[in-house]
Amino acid sequence: MNDAMDFLLWARGTAFDVALTIFIIGVIIRLFEILSLGRPRSLAEPKGNQLLPGMKSVISRTLPDNGTFKRQPLTVIAGYLFHIGLLISLLLFIPHIELFNATVGFGWPGLPNPIVDAATVIAITGLLAALWNRLTNPVMKLLSDKEDYLVWLLTFLPLLTGYLAYHRMIEPYPLALGLHILSIELLLILFPFTKLMHTFTLFLARWYNGAMSGFRGVQS
Amino acid sequence: MDTNTKTLGEALRRNGVTRRGFLKFCTATASMMALPPSMVPAIAAALEQARRPSVIWLSFQECTGCTESLSRSHAPSLENLIFDHISLDYHHTLQVASGEAAEAAREAAMHANEGAYLVVVDGSIPLGNPGYSTIAGFSNLQTLEETVAGAVAVIAVGTCASFGGLPKAYPNPTGAVSVSDIVTDKPVINVPGCPPIPMVITGVLAHYLTFGTLPELDHYGRPKAFYGTSIHDRCYRRPFYDKGRFAHTFDDEGARKGWCLYKLGCKGPMTYNACATAKWNQGTSWPVESGHGCIGCAEPDFWDAGGFYNALSVPTGEISRNASYAIAAGVGVGAIAAGINQRTRNKAVRQHAEVTIEDLEKR
Numbered sequence: 001m002n003d004a005m006d007f008l009l010w011a012r013g014t015a016f017d018v019a020l021t022i023f024i025i026g027v028i029i030r031l032f033e034i035l036s037l038g039r040p041r042s043l044a045e046p047k048g049n050q051l052l053p054g055m056k057s058v059i060s061r062t063l064p065d066n067g068t069f070k071r072q073p074l075t076v077i078a079g080y081l082f083h084i085g086l087l088i089s090l091l092l093f094i095p096h097i098e099l100f101n102a103t104v105g106f107g108w109p110g111l112p113n114p115i116v117d118a119a120t121v122i123a124i125t126g127l128l129a130a131l132w133n134r135l136t137n138p139v140m141k142l143l144s145d146k147e148d149y150l151v152w153l154l155t156f157l158p159l160l161t162g163y164l165a166y167h168r169m170i171e172p173y174p175l176a177l178g179l180h181i182l183s184i185e186l187l188l189i190l191f192p193f194t195k196l197m198h199t200f201t202l203f204l205a206r207w208y209n210g211a212m213s214g215f216r217g218v219q220s
Numbered sequence: 221m222d223t224n225t226k227t228l229g230e231a232l233r234r235n236g237v238t239r240r241g242f243l244k245f246c247t248a249t250a251s252m253m254a255l256p257p258s259m260v261p262a263i264a265a266a267l268e269q270a271r272r273p274s275v276i277w278l279s280f281q282e283c284t285g286c287t288e289s290l291s292r293s294h295a296p297s298l299e300n301l302i303f304d305h306i307s308l309d310y311h312h313t314l315q316v317a318s319g320e321a322a323e324a325a326r327e328a329a330m331h332a333n334e335g336a337y338l339v340v341v342d343g344s345i346p347l348g349n350p351g352y353s354t355i356a357g358f359s360n361l362q363t364l365e366e367t368v369a370g371a372v373a374v375i376a377v378g379t380c381a382s383f384g385g386l387p388k389a390y391p392n393p394t395g396a397v398s399v400s401d402i403v404t405d406k407p408v409i410n411v412p413g414c415p416p417i418p419m420v421i422t423g424v425l426a427h428y429l430t431f432g433t434l435p436e437l438d439h440y441g442r443p444k445a446f447y448g449t450s451i452h453d454r455c456y457r458r459p460f461y462d463k464g465r466f467a468h469t470f471d472d473e474g475a476r477k478g479w480c481l482y483k484l485g486c487k488g489p490m491t492y493n494a495c496a497t498a499k500w501n502q503g504t505s506w507p508v509e510s511g512h513g514c515i516g517c518a519e520p521d522f523w524d525a526g527g528f529y530n531a532l533s534v535p536t537g538e539i540s541r542n543a544s545y546a547i548a549a550g551v552g553v554g555a556i557a558a559g560i561n562q563r564t565r566n567k568a569v570r571q572h573a574e575v576t577i578e579d580l581e582k583r
Contacts, residue, residue: 005520009536012526016535021546028550029557036558037565094464095533098483102534103543113462172439173450173490174519177532 008178019185026192027200048216057210058203078129085123089116120163127156151194157183229268249426253445266430274329274337276367277311280360281353281387281396282343286378287313289415312355323356330370339371341399344380344387348395364402373407373434374399375424379517382410389523400441407434410441414517417498420446451488451514454496475511485529486513493518
């Protein structure tokens with residue numbers, strides 16, 4: 001009788017604690033692992049500046065590249081649609097902000113629900129387009145391995161269950177909310193050990209790429 | 221009891237209820253139960269002619285709040301009159317007779333209306349130890365099983381009877397269970413709420429009297445007519461939720477302007493009940509209208525659902541503390557990983573042998 005509520009309480013309690021702990025410990029270990037490798041000591045006097053070119057590439061590689069767009073328009077469009085939709089629905093939905101507020105101690109203003117709802121639909125559409133592209137484009141298909149599909153599923157489930165819960169398409173509601181939270185816990189647990197880590201490493205990598213170009217000296 | 225032979229219509233007229241007032245009640249009932257207006261005359265005719273059904277009311281682990289809610293309106297309402305004029309043959313909180321006379325009344329009603337009487341239960345049933353709650357020397361479980369045997373259906377009134385309620389709250393010291401955990405071979409209608417809305421009880425009774433059947437129930441055994449939509453979907457403050465306008469404390473500008481109470485822990489989004497439409501105290505107000513969020517009292521385990529003043533999306537654990545521990549552990553293990561990385565690198569550097577041109581020319 002009370003199974004759905006018990007499930008929700010478990011998902012919001014024990015399961016969330018476990019997932020969050022694994023996520024935090026995993027991400028910190030991964031970042032330590034990368035950063036502690038450091039950079040080789042430079043024996044040559046660099047002629048250029050590293051900081052500004054680094055920052056420049058962080059921005060330039062965030063913007064769409066014309067060549068890539070011509071070769072793989074769907075990758076670019078689906079990628080942008082998905083990421084923008086995801087960021088809006090993740091960071092600007094009031095109940096999510098309340099969760100961040102309870103976890104990190106501060107919050108920020110949110111967007112009205114109809115806008116967040118639309119952003120979720122855009123994100124889901126973007127993800128479906130990305131999957132279709134991955135399955136139909138021969139090059140993409142060849143490049144994809146199991147992890148790519150796993151990561152796609154881990155990202156898709158929270159969006160789908162969140163949409164279903166918001167629109168009350170699963171009954172009873174505690175089950176809908178519980179499934180949504182559980183899907184995010186799965187994402188959190190596998191996050192540090194998959195390519196989802198790009199959330200944290202992409203700016204590092206982009207900065208490093210730009211910094212290397214700006215170095216203009218001999219790397220020993 | 222000669223009053224048993226009177227119809228409901230006669231009983232209401234004797235109490236000064238006008239035909240107009242009666243039809244208004246029938247219309248309200250039809251609309252509450254989402255029936256078409258064409259059903260109003262049928263309801264009126266059926267209720268007019270209805271014989272008073274025999275009702276046995278059992279009270280187990282409860283606080284009497286449900287009975288108070290149903291029996292103590294300020295002015296006698298039609299709901300109350302209908303409630304008063306069902307043949308309430310046993311209700312140990314309300315009845316004048318006591319002791320063996322009361323139990324005799326219950327047994328007499330059971331025998332006289334075998335297979336036709338309704339049992340209303342408020343309160344949960346303790347299974348931990350029969351001695352936790354007894355009436356006339358019988359455990360609640362014994363009384364329930366014996367009384368329900370000849371009943372046509374059971375109405376579980378209040379969250380305790382419907383889902384276990386407060387007695388079942390963690391750590392559930394009495395081993396409390398709901399009526400539907402025990403009664404599995406008879407229809408059980410759950411009318412949860414702490415307390416439930418009086419109109420919902422009379423609505424269920426009116427449905428039974430009109431159609432001779434029980435109303436359509438949802439997955440929690442609640443009449444869909446009353447528990448079909450969430451508080452959130454019927455809330456007059458819903459537009460503020462959608463626009464992102466919230467009260468952050470109980471006395472800030474948002475609270476004074478009547479904005480959404482989600483951030484103050486309102487459980488409206490997960491609670492299914494008719495408060496937002498039926499309201500309380502004869503239509504005066506309801507919790508959200510009076511400035512307090514819904515506590516979700518019509519849902520299972522509402523008492524343990526993570527704090528009345530925490531927003532619904534906030535996890536129930538001590539997340540900040542856990543997160544701090546996790547960060548500390550992460551930094552610790554990360555530092556160890558960094559140390560291992562460093563050692564591997566230093567080792568590689570040490571093993572890096574110097575090679576001169578002379579060395580190469582020797583080969």
